[in-house]
Amino acid sequence: MRPEEVHTMTTSTAVEGMGEPKDEPERLDAQSADNGLDHGDSDGLAKGTVCARKPFASWLYALLFLVFDIIAVLTLQWGVTQNSTRVELSSPLTGVWDMVAKMWTKQNFVFVLNLLLLGLIYAMLLFLINRFWVVSPLLLSAAAIVALIEHFKVSVRYETVLPSDVKLFGSNTGNIMSFLPSGAFWLIAGVLLYVAVLIGIFVYLNHIDGRHGRLIRPMDRTGLAAAVRLLLLALSVTVFGAFTAQVSTVGSWADGLSKSMGDIPSMWDSVYDAQRNGPLVSFIRQCNPKIMDKPQDYSQESMKALAKRYQSEAKNINTGRTTEMKDNTVVYILSESYSDPNRVPGVEINKDPMPRIRSIKDQTTSGYMLSSGYGGGTANLEYMSLTGLSMANFDSSLTSPYQQLVPGEQWTPTINQLWGQVGNSLAFHPYEPSMYSRAQDYKKFGISHFYTLEEPDVIAHQQKLGSSPYVSDEATYQSAFEKISATSKSQFIQMATMQNHMPYHSWYANNEFKASNKPGSPKLEADEKTSIDTYAKGVELTDRATKQFLDQLDGLSKPVTVVFYGDHLPGIYSTAGADSNNSLDLHLTDYFIWSNKASASRGQRNENSDYTSPNYFAAQTAEHMGAKVSPYLAFLTRMHDAIPAMEPPVVNNIQGWDRIPEGQPNYLDAHGKPMAAKDFDARTNQLMDDYKLIQYDITAGKGYLKDLHFMEVGR
Missing domain, CATH: 3.40.720.10 (Alkaline Phosphatase, subunit A)
Structure with missing residues (x-):
């Protein structure tokens, strides 16, 4: 599309609102982005022209969602798999990719279960923030940082991050230092470099994407887009919350789904359990155990x-x-x-x-x-x-x-x-x-x-x-x-x-x-x-x-x-x-x-x-x-x-x-x-x-x- 056509189109769009107040600059900017447009340099703006930037296709967003979800799951798995150095204990996995290979060798689909659960977290953030190029590096960076903490804790204590650790970190973050083994500096530096590179890549992708990562774009002034996002967010939160609440209850739908996909609880050893079933599944299973029914006369x-x-x-x-x-x-x-x-x-x-x-x-x-x-x-x-x-x-x-x-x-x-x-x-x-x-x-x-x-x-x-x-x-x-x-x-x-x-x-x-x-x-x-x-x-x-x-x-x-x-x-x-x-x-x-x-x-x-x-x-x-x-x-x-x-x-x-x-x-x-x-x-x-x-x-x-x-x- 030539700049002249773009200018004509944006002008005609403004004229269509005869009798109404003109769109504010923010509205025009959003509308331009939604049409695959972005502002050009100061010269172009001075002339009242707009430079076109082609929006990424929806199928590409879906593909990248899956790719980033897989990377995040494998990153978390790395945190618990690269520590099987103790001769007394056996590891159910010898490498990160063994978790994937189990789908063909043992018909065990716990990898897919981890993808689904992390995908729900990913989706919740996307529906909340509505910026694909902001949420994706956030997810990948968080996965790298959690994997690093898992790696350190397993190395020092031979124990994974547990729900009780989250409470500990909230009340006394200084205890994180107790997880740091010798030589931790270089791994920390490596993860920081990884995060910095991620940010750079995603800033560039946001720049060249005409949609700027908006999965759900403004449709009109009725707030329909916001309603759709809220509905999808509520659905994601409900499914994830229900699974977390029920997976540790024997006979529940979540327990049945988890077991059918290959989850085999191995709770005598948190590292073995995380290696076998994935650290996310292992962590969630311990979040909300049903203890016992409340006696009727308890007071x-x-x-x-x-x-x-x-x-x-x-x-x-x-x-x-x-x-x-x-x-x-x-x-x-x-x-x-x-x-x-x-x-x-x-x-x-x-x-x-x-x-x-x-x-x-x-x-x-x-x-x-x-x-x-x-x-x-x-x-x-x-x-x-x-x-x-x-x-x-x-x-x-x-x-x-x-x-x-x-x-x-x-x-x-x-x-x-x-x-x-x-x-x-x-x-x-x-x-x-x-x-x-x-x-x-x-x-x-x-x-x-x-x-x-x-x-x-x-x-x-x-x-x-x-x-x-x-x-x-x-x-x-x-x-x-x-x-x-x-x-x-x-x-x-x-x-x-x-x-x-x-x-x-x-x-x-x-x-x-x-x-x-x-x-x-x-x-x-x-x-x-x-x-x-x-x-x-x-x-x-x-x-x-x-x-x-x-x-x-x-x-x-x-x-x-x-x-x-x-x-x-x-x-x-x-x-x-x-x-x-x-x-x-x-x-x-x-x-x-x-x-x-x-x-x-x-x-x-x-x-x-x-x-x-x-x-x-x-x-x-x-x-x-x-x-x-x-x-x-x-x-x-x-x-x-x-x-x-x-x-x-x-x-x-x-x-x-x-x-x-x-x-x-x-x-x-x-x-x-x-x-x-x-x-x-x-x-x-x-x-x-x-x-x-x-x-x-x-x-x-x-x-x-x-x-x-x-x-x-x-x-």
Whole structure:
């Protein structure tokens, strides 16, 4: 189009409005842009001419939208994929493009899911700002910056950015500096250069595009264009918001869509989860977990009445007790995958792998613990033992309290807090501190030092046995003993071992343990036998190390009580697991509560201790020690009397991250027999209702019990 034609067209356009006020300069400028026009140089403007700039076609905008969306998703993926340097942990991806390749190799379309979700964010910004050449560099720059932060955090802490980090940054941005590894300057400089180049490119594209990036151009003076933008913005926000609100709820449309496209939650490890499913999907899944339904009678008044009821119970219980738990050192030992292989249906071991622990169990409070996991779920068992709360009360959508619940809680009461000062609580785990977000959660619990394989608190002893990749129990015990024996103060010690973690690959030379099927039972597969043989040897090594540790504690002059329990069975019993009738047997592990010679409770054996679940350990420990209880522990004591063991519904396959959405939780009586909820008497039903009120108040409610001194002894 010649300049003369342009001038004629713009003049005629102005004339068409005869009888109306002339368009303002802004209106003319917008109209010119909408017609593919832009102002030329000052010479041209002085002559009243307008230079034409051809608008980009709508299809080109659509193509570039897709291209930029792909670049942004791959950039985010780079942030979590380029850090798989730790030999202990496997990565589901070896490179960024593997996420794309999965669509053809595994029919996994989680890449497309990430594109859709990020595309919705992209669209929201476009409909809000209506400038393609402004929003696009903003999105790409933000993706690069987030990827850089992910890269630094994974390098330093082996943990991705979590929803709780967003709150942390908002209140204390200085903590970002703790994510910076050595050599970070050059990566930061590289990203800044990338952002600068992006800005330059998009400024130029905006200059040559006659539409200047307007996706929706002014149509007339009725505000129709604004209405269209508002409608599309509302639609995008609604879809994205609904997905975020529902994706962590089992059985929801968003959960179904996510799973159908290849999302496989792997929440034991945030880095693995982000690598496998994309950091955006992994992040969104943790934003709005459903915790539990609000009890109908939940109110401040009902919680006051409840607190008063168990204050009275605590007074009755404390009448016959003379000591306090905090006057003793208490050691919780979560023994990874520890259980008696001889109790597995159809399995026979040629030698007893746990004679020492079997003897210890005969002399003190002990029995079997009902586990919610099989082959996994360690952190959930640990959470229940430290808090006294039960997974059976949570909604099935809450699969991992350590990741989904604790980071966002304002009040997190745990057993170790009875020991007062933070310095009195220590934790040991000879592995990665970021697993299950323990490092973050332990700080909220009030644990001062967490000794792991990583700085700042490196565990003292890291010896391994045979060709096993895991630190031995003997080494872990020795690290803890040195801290216990170094002070006369009472302490709380949380320990989670790693020696018997899956998988099991003939780690021990000259292994004398041999597994076989019992007469009349199905024959074991070769791989199953190898795993059981290796595992049985590990159980024996734990048996020896545990006895040696208790002997060391016996030599101390300060009273020490140990709570030892296996978190779950190893997921190696495929033959037994194929029979659903074996469900209960595959979810019972061994536990005991033992006190050293300096303790008044040496040799004590609680009544009703044959069966339990980890939520009762604190109350059982107080009973074993003859220690006074808080109203909360009084409640758990009565709850254990009524229902000795309780866990959510379980299955005979390796613990995943989709809990069973339906079915009655498992309840066992004092003899290990299943109990039906419909048969509960009025007292038991009252206790169950109170449990849900307590758990809701602590985790999802107003926290009324905190001000009612429910967790305090002697109030």
